[in-house]
Amino acid sequence: MRRAVSEETRDLIIAGGGAAGLALATALAGRLGAGFRILLCEPAALAASAEDGRAYAVAAGPRRFLASLGIWDELAPRAQAMTAMAISDSALAALYRPVLLAFDGEIAPGEPFAHMVPHAPLIAALASAARVAGVEIAATRVLEAVPEAGTMPARLEDGRTVRAPLLVAADGGRSRLREAAGITCHGWAYGQSAIVATIAHERAHGGRAVQHFLPGGPFAILPLKAPDGSGTWSSIVWSERRETAERLISGDPVRFEEALAQRFGAELGRIDLVGKPKLFPLEMRLARRLSAERLVLLGDAARTIHPLAGQGLNLALKDAAALTDCVQDAARLGLDYGAADVLERYQRRRRFDGAAMAAMTDGLNRLFGLPGPGARAVREIGLGLVDRLPPLKRLLIGEAAGTQAGRGVQR
């Protein structure tokens, strides 16, 4: 049925083998069947990276999406249920940090509102599911793609040109395809960096996540499952002013551990670093459009948000679920799923969610970043109010769990 030319054709090309691209490929291959030929281009070796310290809070909605891809059972042994979240707001030296807001419990019986999943097993599970589903994974990158009538030819680094009706840019926060398509972003750097590390501690965390809003920035303790299955590992996301963070991480290791211990608190007993801490600059970037002609943005390419609420991966998985629906709805009728009306439908479904989450995390960060006792009083009143108003609290928990009706992942 297709043109007999020397150039290769596929039904879809995905640039980028991160969680978003792999989830989209796996979902579409599973739904449309192996007859739908997907080429996924990722120059870096998939799943080869050992534990790099990063972990994600996978909310309940996106977790169901991963389950629908058949990979949750594989991830479950590495996933730590997050059954409670406490937020405190204290001066650094305070010995006792009163809990201002506690999210407790489950969104449905037996279903916690989030699970902590380490990066490497997540990517490995997605990559193997994609391969099993028949997705062709090529160790190359898309160098250039200029749309033509009815088709998008992608020039690859390995010398080939491959055509498809649609090219998905899932090539990360600094997406080159987004830039080449002339899609601009608005956003700003926070002047903060996040130190990400894995910590082993004496006592079990009991599935409880903690966010300390410290004057230098939020310090999050997120419960991980240790290799022995116990609750004695946590992931920390430690935000500081950029210069402070750089000084801490490149300075004296003893000083670093002292600073860490002071922020971590003594609640979980003695602590040890697992592996080397890593530094990530914090920035917010929102693409002004989510599509161009025969090109669509997915995951971090669509927006990079403050990692405060752990929503980057959740938004990426929701992108993948929404684009899967839009492409399948058109493809199953033989319609051109790379056409502008289909991409517009995806954009309508995803743009508000991403912008709202970016504004919420940004707002929280700024609110908690305000110095002085007056600001703290405002925060205490604000969060105390949230705690006393069950519907609003449920809304916040629902937002964190990614299950808001109409905008969440519904399968």
Next chain:
Amino acid sequence: MSPAPSDTSPAAASIDRGEVKKFADLAQRWWDPDGPMRPLHRINPVRLAYLRERIDAHFGTDAGSFRPLDGRTVLDIGCGAGLICEPLARLGGTITGIDPAAENIAVAKLHAEQSGLAIDYRATTVEEVASGGERFDLVLALEVVEHVADVPGFVASAAACLRPGGLTVFSTINRSLRAFTLAIVGAEYVLRWLPVGTHDWEKFVRPDELTRAMRAAGLAQDDRRGLVFNPLANRWSLSGDTAVNYFLSATKPGA
């Protein structure tokens, strides 16, 4: 194969000359979704959804799959510029699109090439194809019956092109007062969706008349469905209401 069609071909008895000219005039702008064929572009996803439903029901294919027509042959009668042929080709079918207007076929060929799709387009009539002995798994006559001069003759020729065990789907406009009001007064004169003169109310066909013609042609009807426009939501949808636009689906017993 069938001889080349010509204006004097006696086999083209069901074609009304004036009607052919009318659509040929429109052919150039067929593929513009905001052009004069905008109404067809608007109902196309709903028409395809109905076809998909009948295809899955008849051939037992999975409703979510990408290529349910793999290995199947399809004849689209009155294919115009290929608005149905191209999607069905993407669904894996081996498609033959026929239209008596050579200009439509020229536009359809050009567009299929741009889309990278191989479709066998022919400027011919269903009578020619039927007499040539070709048989198809799926035969479509969408928005055609209301433009032919001899409905029973046309249906018999379409049925003759269907392989025993195959599926056929017709769609057309009912000869009801509501159809007159909506399709002619509304769509042509008031909303200007269609050029005035696109439809001739005398040629509209009632579902029972079409059912009778299908039965006489040896077809077993298995579904009847309406296509309705909701002006508030500004969208078309499938419905049990066949008072204006409707589909009839039938199979050919045997094999």
